[in-house]
Each structure stands twice: as C-alpha cells, then as structure tokens.
Amino acid sequence: MLKVSIYRYNPETDDKPYMQDFEFDTQGKDLMVLDVLEQLKGQDTTIAFRRSCREGVCGSDGLNMNGKNGLACITPLSETVKNNQLVIRPLPGLPVIRDLVVDMGMFYAQYEKVEPYLQNDNPPPAIERLQSPEDRAKLDGLYECILCACCSTSCPSFWWNPDRFIGPAGLLQSYRFLADSRDTATEARLAKLDDPFSVFRCHGIQNCVNVCPKGLNPTRAIGHIRNMLLTHAT
Amino acid sequence: MRTISFDGVIVGGGGAGMRAALQLAQSGYKTAVISKVFPTRSHTVSAQGGITCAIASSDPNDDWRWHMYDTVKGSDYIGDQDAIEYMCSVGPEAVFELEHMGLPFSRTEEGRIYQRPFGGQSKNFGEGGQAARTCAAADRTGHALLHTLYQGNMKNNTVFFNEWYATDIVKNQDGAVVGVIAISMETGETVYVKSKATVFATGGAGRIYASTTNAHINTGDGVGMALRAGFPVQDIEMWQFHPTGIHGAGVLVTEGCRGEGGYLINKDGERFMERYAPNAKDLASRDVVARSMVLEILEGRGCGPDGDHVYLKLDHLGEEVLHSRLPGICELSETFAHANPVKEPVPVVPTCHYMMGGIPTNVHGQALTVDANGNDAIIPGLYACGEVACVSVHGANRLGGNSLLDLVVFGRASGLHIEKALREGIELRDASETDIDEAMSRLNKLNNSTGGERVADLRKELQGVMQNHFGVFRNEKFMQEGIQKLSDLRGRIENAALEDKSQAFNTARIEALELHNLFEVAEATAITAEERKESRGAHARDDYQERDDENWLCHSMYFPGEKRVGKRGVNFTPKTVDTFQPKARTY
Amino acid sequence: MVTAVTSFGRSGLSDWLVQRVSGVILLAYFLFMGYAVATGGDYASWKALFAQTWVKVFSLMALLSLAAHAWIGLWSVLTDYLTERLMGTTGNVLRITLQILIVLVLFVYVVWGVQILWGY
Numbered sequence: 001m002l003k004v005s006i007y008r009y010n011p012e013t014d015d016k017p018y019m020q021d022f023e024f025d026t027q028g029k030d031l032m033v034l035d036v037l038e039q040l041k042g043q044d045t046t047i048a049f050r051r052s053c054r055e056g057v058c059g060s061d062g063l064n065m066n067g068k069n070g071l072a073c074i075t076p077l078s079e080t081v082k083n084n085q086l087v088i089r090p091l092p093g094l095p096v097i098r099d100l101v102v103d104m105g106m107f108y109a110q111y112e113k114v115e116p117y118l119q120n121d122n123p124p125p126a127i128e129r130l131q132s133p134e135d136r137a138k139l140d141g142l143y144e145c146i147l148c149a150c151c152s153t154s155c156p157s158f159w160w161n162p163d164r165f166i167g168p169a170g171l172l173q174s175y176r177f178l179a180d181s182r183d184t185a186t187e188a189r190l191a192k193l194d195d196p197f198s199v200f201r202c203h204g205i206q207n208c209v210n211v212c213p214k215g216l217n218p219t220r221a222i223g224h225i226r227n228m229l230l231t232h233a234t
Numbered sequence: 235m236r237t238i239s240f241d242g243v244i245v246g247g248g249g250a251g252m253r254a255a256l257q258l259a260q261s262g263y264k265t266a267v268i269s270k271v272f273p274t275r276s277h278t279v280s281a282q283g284g285i286t287c288a289i290a291s292s293d294p295n296d297d298w299r300w301h302m303y304d305t306v307k308g309s310d311y312i313g314d315q316d317a318i319e320y321m322c323s324v325g326p327e328a329v330f331e332l333e334h335m336g337l338p339f340s341r342t343e344e345g346r347i348y349q350r351p352f353g354g355q356s357k358n359f360g361e362g363g364q365a366a367r368t369c370a371a372a373d374r375t376g377h378a379l380l381h382t383l384y385q386g387n388m389k390n391n392t393v394f395f396n397e398w399y400a401t402d403i404v405k406n407q408d409g410a411v412v413g414v415i416a417i418s419m420e421t422g423e424t425v426y427v428k429s430k431a432t433v434f435a436t437g438g439a440g441r442i443y444a445s446t447t448n449a450h451i452n453t454g455d456g457v458g459m460a461l462r463a464g465f466p467v468q469d470i471e472m473w474q475f476h477p478t479g480i481h482g483a484g485v486l487v488t489e490g491c492r493g494e495g496g497y498l499i500n501k502d503g504e505r506f507m508e509r510y511a512p513n514a515k516d517l518a519s520r521d522v523v524a525r526s527m528v529l530e531i532l533e534g535r536g537c538g539p540d541g542d543h544v545y546l547k548l549d550h551l552g553e554e555v556l557h558s559r560l561p562g563i564c565e566l567s568e569t570f571a572h573a574n575p576v577k578e579p580v581p582v583v584p585t586c587h588y589m590m591g592g593i594p595t596n597v598h599g600q601a602l603t604v605d606a607n608g609n610d611a612i613i614p615g616l617y618a619c620g621e622v623a624c625v626s627v628h629g630a631n632r633l634g635g636n637s638l639l640d641l642v643v644f645g646r647a648s649g650l651h652i653e654k655a656l657r658e659g660i661e662l663r664d665a666s667e668t669d670i671d672e673a674m675s676r677l678n679k680l681n682n683s684t685g686g687e688r689v690a691d692l693r694k695e696l697q698g699v700m701q702n703h704f705g706v707f708r709n710e711k712f713m714q715e716g717i718q719k720l721s722d723l724r725g726r727i728e729n730a731a732l733e734d735k736s737q738a739f740n741t742a743r744i745e746a747l748e749l750h751n752l753f754e755v756a757e758a759t760a761i762t763a764e765e766r767k768e769s770r771g772a773h774a775r776d777d778y779q780e781r782d783d784e785n786w787l788c789h790s791m792y793f794p795g796e797k798r799v800g801k802r803g804v805n806f807t808p809k810t811v812d813t814f815q816p817k818a819r820t821y
Numbered sequence: 822m823v824t825a826v827t828s829f830g831r832s833g834l835s836d837w838l839v840q841r842v843s844g845v846i847l848l849a850y851f852l853f854m855g856y857a858v859a860t861g862g863d864y865a866s867w868k869a870l871f872a873q874t875w876v877k878v879f880s881l882m883a884l885l886s887l888a889a890h891a892w893i894g895l896w897s898v899l900t901d902y903l904t905e906r907l908m909g910t911t912g913n914v915l916r917i918t919l920q921i922l923i924v925l926v927l928f929v930y931v932v933w934g935v936q937i938l939w940g941y
Contacts, residue, residue, distance in 0.1 A: 042690035045742035046734045053449040055485045058275040098739040117385035118336030128333040130345030143338045160901040164823045197823040200833030
C-alpha cells in the first residue's frame with residue numbers, strides 16, 4: 001500500500017492547514033499522480049484540486065509532489081515516490097484557496113505585465129505576414145509554455161517578490177514576443193524591463209529549468225533578454 | 235442574489251468562445267466570458283494537427299471549393315452546404331487574422347504558413363489526389379491558437395469570469411434567453427448574469443464515454459443547459475471516434491502523424507488500410523479508418539497480449555521529422571505508451587473524440603428550434619458556436635482540422651452578428667423572479683440534497699453504458715438495452731449525493747452539476763442513435779449497414795420534453811456554387 | 822516597470838553590469854594581493870609596493886568596487902526579505918534603517934581607505 005499524504009485546508013472549517021494520510025492500493029500499476037488523486041476523490045469528495053486535459057498540455061494540475069513541482073497528470077508514481085510515500089502539496093509561494101488549489105492571481109498578473117500579445121502597427125497584408133523558418137525557429141522553446149506556474153513557484157526570487165519580479169514564466173513569454181520577427185514593439189518592451197526587479201531578480205539558479213514539465217528553459221530566455229537590454233543600452 | 239449585466243456574455247473560454255468575445259470586445263461592447271477553467275486550460279489547447287483551410291500556401295492553386303467538396307463528402311452529405319460554403323470561403327480570412335494576432339504557425343521556405351496533409355483531403359473535387367491543406371503550428375496548433383486568442387482578448391480588455399461555472403439558462407416569459415445563473419467556484423457566490431446575447435461555446439461532451447481523448451472538463455454543459463431549457467439538439471447521435479487514441483490512456487495522437495507519412499499496422503505488420511481504402515489508405519476519413527481498425531481487432535488481427543489495439547508506425551519518418559514536425563507526439567507517446575516513436579510503433583485504438591451534433595444554429599450562430607409547422611425558428615437571445623453547436627458543417631463525420639476552423643469562423647460569425655444586433659438594438663423582456671427561481675431550481679435542489687449515490691460511481695456507470703452500447707458499431711438490441719439502463723440511471727443521477735456543501739472551491743458540487751449535463755447528452759445520444767435506422771458517417775449499425783438517403787438524408791432533432799426524435803432538412807443550396815449531390819462515399 | 826530609488830544605479834541593467842564588473846575587479850585585486858602576500862616578504866617591500874601610484878589606484882578601484890558590490894548585493898537581500906508584503910510596516914522600517922546603516926558603514930570604509938592609501 002502506498003502512503004499518500006495530502007495537504008488539506010478548507011477556509012470554512014479549518015483554522016490552519018494539516019496533512020491527511022491515505023492508504024492507496026496501486027494494484028501494481030504505475031499510475032499518474034492525477035489518477036491517484038481522482039481515485040481518492042472518488043472516496044473523499046471534499047479533496048479539491050484542479051485538472052483538465054490530463055495529458056500535460058493545459059497546465060491545470062501543477063502541484064508539489066514529494067518536494068518537486070510538476071504536473072500531476074504526467075508524473076508517474078515511479079518517478080516521484082520514494083520509500084513508498086507520496087506527499088502532495090499545493091504549489092509553494094502562492095496563497096492557498098483550498099487544499100491543493102492556489103490563488104494564481106499574482107502569477108497571471110505578472111504574465112499580463114509583459115503585454116503578451118503581438119504588437120505591430122503596420123497594416124497587415126491581405127495574406128499572412130511572412131516569416132522565414134529560421135525566424136520562426138526562434139520561437140521554439142518559448143511559445144509552448146502552458147502557464148502551469150511550476151517554474152515561477154519554484155523560484156525563490158518569485159516567492160519573495162511575486163508582485164515585482166516577473167518570474168520565469170512571464171519572462172519566457174516576454175522573450176517570446178521580443179524574439180518574434182513580426183513584433184515591432186521591441187524598444188518599448190525593453191524599456192519596461194530595465195528596473196532592478198522585473199528581470200534582474202533572476203539570479204540564475206535554474207530551479208525553473210529543473211521543474212518545467214515541457215522541458216523549456218526560462219533561464220536561457222532571461223539571459224537573452226539581458227543581452228538585448230545590454231546591446232540596446234550600451 | 236446579485237445581478238451582473240453585459241451586452242454579450244459568452245459561456246466557455248475555449249477557441250470559439252474567445253473568438254466570439256474578441257469580436258465583441260474589439261467593437262467596444264461590454265463583453266464577459268464565463269469559463270469554468272482559466273481560458274488557456276480549455277480543451278482547444280489539446281488540438282494538435284492543425285486548422286484546415288484553403289490558404290493556398292502548400293498548393294498555390296488550392297481552392298476553398300475543393301475544401302468544401304471534401305467537407306460535404308466527409309459529412310456523408312448531412313452537412314449543411316450553405317454553412318460549409320461559408321466556413322470554407324471565409325476560412326482564409328479568419329486564419330490570416332489569427333496569424334496577424336501572432337499565432338506562431340510553422341513556416342514554409344517561402345515564409346508562408348506550413349500546411350500538412352490530413353485525412354479526407356483532395357484536390358479538384360476528389361479528382362486531383364491528396365491535398366495538404368491543414369495549417370499547423372508543429373503539433374501544438376490548438377495550444378498556439380488558444381493562447382493567441384486569450385492574448386488578443388487581454389489586449390482588448392474582455393472581462394473574464396475565470397473559474398465561474400454556468401449552471402442553467404434564464405428564460406423570460408417569452409421563451410427568450412436573457413442570461414445564465416453562474417457560480418463563482420472560489421467563493422461559492424451565485425449570481426444572475428444578465429445579457430442581451432448569450433453565446434454558448436461550452437465545447438463537447440466526450441466524457442460521456444469511458445474512453446475518450448477529451449479533457450475531464452468536457453461534460454456537455456451547454457447541451458445539458460439547452461436540453462433542460464427545453465431546446466432541441468441536432469444530430470446528437472453522431473460521435474466521432476478518433477482512430478488514434480493511445481491504447482489504455484485515451485490520449486490523442488494527431489492525424490497529422492499519418493499526414494506526415496505514418497501508417498497503421500496490424501499484428502502481422504500489414505498496412506491494413508490498403509485493403510479498406512485503396513486510394514486514400516491511412517488518410518481516409520476518420521470514421522472509415524476507425525471502423526477498419528475495429529474490424530481488424532474483431533477479426534483477431536489486433537496487437538498486444540489481448541489483441542485489443544493496432545500499431546501506428548512512425549519510425550520510418552526518421553528522428554528529425556518526428557522531432558521537428560511532431561515533437562508533442564513524441565512526448566505523449568513516451569509518457570503514456572512508454573513507446574519512443576523514433577524506434578517503435580505507438581499502440582492506438584479508436585477513441586471517442588468529437589461531438590458532431592449539438593445546438594442547431596444558422597451561419598450567424600443563432601440557436602434554432604423547430605416551430606409547430608416544422609419551420610426553423612430562432613431562439614431569441616441564444617447563440618452557440620464551436621463543438622457545442624451544430625451549424626452543421628460536420629454532418630455525420632468531421633474531417634480532421636475542421637474543428638479549429640469551425641470554431642474560429644463561427645465564433646467570429648456569432649460575434650459579428652451580435653455586434654450588428656446590438657447596434658440595431660436588442661429588446662428582451664426582463665426575467666421575472668419566477669424565471670430566475672426556475673433557473674435556480676436544480677442548483678437549489680442539489681444544495682439541499684440529502685443522501686444519494688456517489689457522483690464518481692454514477693459517472694463511471696454512465697460512461698460504461700455509453701461505451702458498451704453506443705460505441706463504434708451499434709445495433710438495435712444493444713442500444714435498447716442501453717436506453718433501458720439509462721432510464722434507470724436518470725433518477726439516481728438526479729438525486730446524486732452532495733455531502734460537501736461548503737462554498738470555497740467546492741469541486742464536488744461542480745462535478746455533481748456536470749454529471750447532470752453528461753446524462754442529458756448521453757440520453758439524447760442514445761435515443762437518437764436508436765432512432766436513426768441507417769449507417770451514415772460515424773453512426774455505423776450492424777443491423778442497418780447501408781446509408782438510407784430516402785428516409786435519413788436529414789438532420790435528427792431530439793426534443794427533450796417528450797423525448798421525441800424529429801427530422802430537419804439539410805441545406806443543399808449554397809449561394810455561390812452548385813449543390814454537391816449525394817453519392818457513394820469511397821476513399 | 823518597477824521603480825526603486827534606493828538601488829545603486831536606478832536601473833536593473835546598470836546594477837547588474839556594475840555587479841559583474843566590480844566582481845571581476847575584486848577577483849583580479851584579490852589574486853594580485855594573494856600573489857603579493859605569497860611572494861612578498863618584509864615590511865619594507867610591502868611599503869615599496871604600495872608606494873607605487875598604480876597600486877594605490879588599483880587598490881582604490883577595488884575599494885570602490887567592494888562598496889558598490891556590497892551595496893547592490895545587500896540591497897537585493899534586504900528587498901527580498903524585509904518587505905511590506907512579508908512583514909507589514911515593520912519591513913519598511915527595518916529595511917530603510919539597515920539601508921542607511923549600510924550606506925554609512927560603506928562610506929566610512931571608503932573614506933578611511935583613501936586616507937590609508939594616500940595618507941602615509
């Protein structure tokens with residue numbers, strides 16, 4: 001029997017959070033953590049967590065499993081369980097609404113701050129804007145972000161300054177538009193990033209790279225932003 | 235209870251809903267999107283292969299009329315030709331708009347949008363061989379599209395009610411739709427969201443089946459609400475089974491795999507589609523491929539220890555193509571099938587994928603019902619677009635890549651029509667206390683419930699019935715048994731337990747409400763499937779194996795009040811091209 | 822854009838750049854010092870070394886680098902941990918008090934350093 005320990009907190013009934021233990025029979029299968037949660041919810045309907053696509057593309061079920069952030073739906077037990085134990089907590093650093101559900105408001109606010117939409121004031125042509133495969137390739141590793149917040153909530157700089165440091169997810173998207181050959185707002189975008197917090201709270205410890213379920217590299221993108229700032233300002 | 239008022243309210247934050255919202259927000263109307271998940275978590279995000287549209291990139295001579303021909307044929311001739319004409323002709327404009335908004339499409343050497351071949355595509359009205367018409371952003375087109383639309387809405391200040399759940403339609407005394415009741419999941423607050431135009435863009439209901447490519451959230455909320463409000467649904471028996479769901483997990487593997495040159499093999503290593511569809515082979519229409527796979531399995535040529543799936547072979551494409559064109563598939567296959575497509579085939583099986591039926595609408599997204607004389611009648615105040623709607627552009631079988639086109643074209647069309655209607659002034663009578671109480675009745679009943687069975691158990695039972703009795707192949711005896719089981723389930727589901735009555739993020743309450751919707755969709759599917767006594771598109775019957783154009787070249791209409799199945803004529807009068815006459819459908 | 826008037830150069834990029842450049846200078850200076858200590862012998866040779874102008878300039882450069890480097894680093898630490906978000910008003914009071922204290926200490930060190938280098 002697998003010992004599953006889940007972070008529980010219901011603001012209406014609990015003074016403070018606690019860990020609840022469950023015995024779980026995997027029947028020898030290498031289930032995903034989300035399958036375990038779904039089955040436990042079948043028994044105890046009060047457990048709250050988010051989930052949607054269950055295939056790692058919607059980004060709903062970012063959780064902290066045995067100390068590491070990841071998506072519950074694509075984390076097999078074999079990858080996370082140690083000593084027959086699975087401890088599931090909400091993503092760290094964000095306020096808990098209930099159980100495993102966190103308030104992602106600050107995370108989304110930072111995403112919005114980078115104006116994550118294409119800006120180009122030239123009138124568009126009758127067909128698509130042309131872009132070479134080489135220019136398009138610059139967006140690979142950037143546009144795939146699913147906004148699951150695994151990266152930003154594993155970043156100490158984001159824990160301390162979620163209101164001022166954009167965080168790895170937001171910065172990855174910031175660079176996605178800086179790198180897009182079709183975007184013409186580069187100067188204005190860079191001007192909004194040159195303060196001591198937005199970008200420069202990244203100290204390059206790469207927790208974000210370590211946990212990204214899509215294998216993206218925000219630290220590298222942040223390095224690119226810094227280089228762009230440097231070449232524009234010197 | 236608070237009332238919040240908007241010019242336009244869109245229920246559902248997927249591709250269709252956000253495209254409609256964008257249209258309205260751009261023109262300055264007070265627009266709100268109610269979404270039960272943060273919008274980028276909607277199921278559009280899972281669409282992989284692309285958006286089919288004659289933008290003439292891969293083939294400079296491509297013609298939207300060829301696309302129209304393919305779609306009409308794919309629909310097995312019960313797609314409405316005026317709607318298909320609209321979708322295929324307006325499509326390029328809608329796709330270019332997405333590109334201008336920033337959608338990161340893959341590119342050709344000329345810098346244009348990359349297009350790949352998909353099933354059921356042809357040039358020159360079926361005479362010119364395989365076409366490549368599906369515009370792609372690698373194998374993450376849905377993700378790219380959904381995020382682009384969310385970003386576009388952010389830019390245009392659309393109001394989002396994220397993690398709010400719409401429970402029921404509010405109808406006024408004239409039978410017009412004047413908004414919805416919605417719950418904030420975070421706080422449990424219930425409000426009346428009043429609107430001059432209510433757009434349902436709630437997506438599909440694949441979760442009525444045990445094995446589905448659909449997200450957990452695809453619970454048919456729009457169809458459920460419409461049926462409870464007494465509105466009919468159209469062609470709801472038409473469920474697409476996607477040929478390549480990963481065996482065991484149900485996760486989708488895009489048709490783009492076969493578009494890029496992958497093919498299916500049975501346990502003998504035979505490329506069996508050559509027998510079933512000598513010309514199109516693995517790129518025959520989805521219904522054809524899915525049935526062929528099931529026949530292979532039933533005839534003992536399935537793979538694996540239980541012979542219950544077939545293999546999708548991709549390794550011959552080479553690592554470079556797989557990693558550049560199908561990177562997401564490589565990930566999914568490794569995660570869910572423990573198979574690296576570069577080296578080994580992927581175990582796949584037909585899996586419930588798409589609801590062709592839904593709320594009947596015209597090309598402007600206006601929801602329709604049928605009046606006493608059998609004529610179409612517009613339901614005032616209600617629009618539908620995307621998978622929940624049945625315009626109908628997919629008829630009895632949807633072609634791959636047409637769902638994304640459907641949702642942007644008709645999301646946009648709904649927005650355009652509402653803009654026009656708002657400009658001209660919409661006058662709907664206010665809902666009375668009684669009207670609102672009626673819309674609240676289901677939620678009130680659930681909140682006051684005592685006892686009852688577990689939601690998870692009932693859901694599992696429902697999904698089992700649908701899977702076993704209304705799958706790829708159907709017959710009278712089995713379907714009648716299924717209908718019997720469903721009628722036994724109705725009362726039990728209506729009285730399902732809600733032990734946890736708390737307010738803050740109570741997902742148990744939402745799941746109970748979703749189960750009601752799943753049931754409505756399932757029952758409508760079952761009754762209509764039994765009634766359609768022919769085989770057409772995705773609806774394949776052992777006991778009526780032929781298409782019956784004499785009796786069934788028409789839409790089915792399911793009326794929930796009396797649980798009656800009626801018929802509605804298919805549109806055969808496109809505006810600018812000649813009618814495509816029904817003929818035998820071979821690939 | 823987040824405004825911060827107490828940061829070293831009022832700009833994230835400039836702080837970042839100063840931090841890197843000062844780091845390199847400090848590294849070079851400490852390597853130089855290490856070498857001097859390892860090979861140098863008595864008081865006389867040590868005094869001769871510091872009598873040369875370029876050593877004085879290099880030392881001053883290192884001293885200024887140290888002050889800038891310390892300020893930028895400690896400012897980051899203070900604005901990470903001592904904030905209104907985490908501690909309420911106490912955070913602000915503590916942070917500003919410590920910032921003033923650090924500035925004073927660094928200023929004293931710089932003046933004292935100049936005095937040492939050119940005063941003897």
